Amino acid sequence: MDKPTEQIQSELENFRQQWRAEVSARSRNTTGSQQQSQSQQQRSDPNQAGPSSNKPPKRSEFGHKKASSRTVHPLEDEDEYYHAQSFDEPDPSKAIGGQRLGHQDAVSAKDKEKEPQTALDFYEKAVERETSGKLGDSLQLYRKAFRMDDNVDQSYRNKHFPGRWTKPAQLNPSNSPVTVPNTAHHSLDDRPVLSLPELIASFSSLRIEGSPPECEGVAPPPCPMAELPDEILIHILRDVAITDVADFVRLAQVCKRLAYLVATEDQIWRRVCLGSEFGFGGMHYHWQRAIDWAPLSLEQELAEDEDIFTVDELVSRRKKENLATTNMLLRSLYSSSWQAMFRRRPRIRFNGCYISTVNYIRAGQASTHQVTWNSPVHIVTYYRYLRLFRDGAAISLLTTDEPAHVVHHLTREALALHRGGGGPHLPSAVMTSALKGRWRLSSTADNPDPTGPAAVEGGDLYIEMEGVGPKYMYRMELTFQNARKAARNNNKLGWKGFWSYNKLTDDWAEFALKNDKPFFFSRVKSYGVGE
Numbered sequence: 001m002d003k004p005t006e007q008i009q010s011e012l013e014n015f016r017q018q019w020r021a022e023v024s025a026r027s028r029n030t031t032g033s034q035q036q037s038q039s040q041q042q043r044s045d046p047n048q049a050g051p052s053s054n055k056p057p058k059r060s061e062f063g064h065k066k067a068s069s070r071t072v073h074p075l076e077d078e079d080e081y082y083h084a085q086s087f088d089e090p091d092p093s094k095a096i097g098g099q100r101l102g103h104q105d106a107v108s109a110k111d112k113e114k115e116p117q118t119a120l121d122f123y124e125k126a127v128e129r130e131t132s133g134k135l136g137d138s139l140q141l142y143r144k145a146f147r148m149d150d151n152v153d154q155s156y157r158n159k160h161f162p163g164r165w166t167k168p169a170q171l172n173p174s175n176s177p178v179t180v181p182n183t184a185h186h187s188l189d190d191r192p193v194l195s196l197p198e199l200i201a202s203f204s205s206l207r208i209e210g211s212p213p214e215c216e217g218v219a220p221p222p223c224p225m226a227e228l229p230d231e232i233l234i235h236i237l238r239d240v241a242i243t244d245v246a247d248f249v250r251l252a253q254v255c256k257r258l259a260y261l262v263a264t265e266d267q268i269w270r271r272v273c274l275g276s277e278f279g280f281g282g283m284h285y286h287w288q289r290a291i292d293w294a295p296l297s298l299e300q301e302l303a304e305d306e307d308i309f310t311v312d313e314l315v316s317r318r319k320k321e322n323l324a325t326t327n328m329l330l331r332s333l334y335s336s337s338w339q340a341m342f343r344r345r346p347r348i349r350f351n352g353c354y355i356s357t358v359n360y361i362r363a364g365q366a367s368t369h370q371v372t373w374n375s376p377v378h379i380v381t382y383y384r385y386l387r388l389f390r391d392g393a394a395i396s397l398l399t400t401d402e403p404a405h406v407v408h409h410l411t412r413e414a415l416a417l418h419r420g421g422g423g424p425h426l427p428s429a430v431m432t433s434a435l436k437g438r439w440r441l442s443s444t445a446d447n448p449d450p451t452g453p454a455a456v457e458g459g460d461l462y463i464e465m466e467g468v469g470p471k472y473m474y475r476m477e478l479t480f481q482n483a484r485k486a487a488r489n490n491n492k493l494g495w496k497g498f499w500s501y502n503k504l505t506d507d508w509a510e511f512a513l514k515n516d517k518p519f520f521f522s523r524v525k526s527y528g529v530g531e
Contacts, residue, residue: 085522119148133357203260269338285443288392350530354519394437437465
């Protein structure tokens with residue numbers, strides 16, 4: 001998840017160089033000893049043949065175990081190592097009658113069955129640990145992998161990223177000899193290359209086709225969806241999008257007709273954008289409740305506006321303002337495309353949580369009884385969790401527990417249960433240190449001098465939460481960023497500031513964000529749609 005620091009990279013590189021030198025020296029010594037023993041045998045037996053051409057087996061010749069199905073990206077820069085985690089498994093604490101011990105035994109047994117055997121296995125497991133933030137474990141696994149094979153990193157590249165290190169082969173559809181000068185028969189090379197919009201538009205006249213007959217002479221199985229009129233089919237697709245927009249997008253993989261409808265049916269994307277399920281109808285640009293989740297008093301806001309006398313009128317006006325802002329941004333920033341707005345406009349996702357994995361290095365004390373080639377270091381890892389709810393409430397948690405042991409417990413019920421240190425024996429006891437809070441997106445009120453439509457887009461996230469005592473309050477300011485080198489997908493929250501406010505003295509103190517890393521979104525299936 002987090003990029004290794006420069007000290008870790010330097011330590012790994014020094015280890016690689018030292019190990020290569022040791023392997024080279026060992027290989028030279030082995031070759032010299034073999035030649036010396038063979039010359040002695042030839043002197044004792046003149047009829048014996050010359051020196052053998054067999055070489056000692058290399059460590060890279062060990063068999064390779066089947067790799068994990070999880071795709072791992074190279075750790076080149078901060079925008080390249082992001083992995084969209086998905087915690088779709090059930091709550092581990094409920095696995096065996098609520099007994100956490102049974103789950104741990106099952107996990108340990110599973111790990112023993114998949115114990116790495118080859119250098120590539122150790123390297124793959126090290127990459128997996130590194131991307132999840134466990135730099136200490138990954139460093140040990142890297143060392144084991146390079147002891148077994150000093151070229152294991154190249155084997156890893158060839159296995160997982162072969163296209164990045166080899167030149168693409170030239171197409172020769174007709175399998176003709178390369179020396180044939182006439183290229184008229186290369187019909188595939190003469191086809192025009194279509195852009196993605198042109199390719200999608202070419203699917204407009206296609207229909208949904210049913211499955212072919214199972215055998216010759218038998219009628220094909222029925223396909224009711226192929227007989228539906230487009231009006232009914234679009235209505236069904238809209239219901240799918242409202243239920244889960246991810247399932248709606250995956251329908252594009254079924255056939256070309258559905259791919260065309262998913263990509264071009266703007267009325268479905270309009271409903272998704274304006275709705276409160278996944279779209280901007282569920283976003284809040286004003287505080288909706290107090291920090292302790294109590295109902296927010298709106299008397300002050302009603303007094304500031306002489307035209308509004310009731311809370312319902314205030315809510316209605318804010319909805320109209322949000323709709324007007326959405327229509328303005330649609331034309332000015334997103335070229336009147338609801339799909340582009342849904343993908344790129346900043347919005348909160350409620351079907352998961354935001355996780356920040358923080359690693360920092362603390363120097364250790366060198367041993368006086370052992371000679372080391374480098375100073376020991378301690379790699380400290382901790383996590384920040386944020387879960388945002390549809391009603392404007394928020395939960396913040398700072399802990400050293402890993403996400404798999406925390407995300408299923410980020411609920412209102414668990415926080416209320418462990419409030420004040422209750423239930424310390426339960427698996428959800430990690431919520432003892434959780435804090436209540438509230439959230440909202442930025443609006444025109446936060447930009448008194450907007451310079452364009454982007455200034456009113458709601459690109460910043462404000463979170464206020466409880467402090468260490470009743471007289472303190474924390475305030476976090478985050479901004480939406482690109483999780484990869486592509487269009488904004490609302491998966492990354494970067495830091496803008498972190499403050500502590502003293503209610504008694506009216507003082508603000510800013511925290512230094514020396515080691516803190518951005519938050520990345522991870523979907524949790526047990527959250528549902530985030531109600």
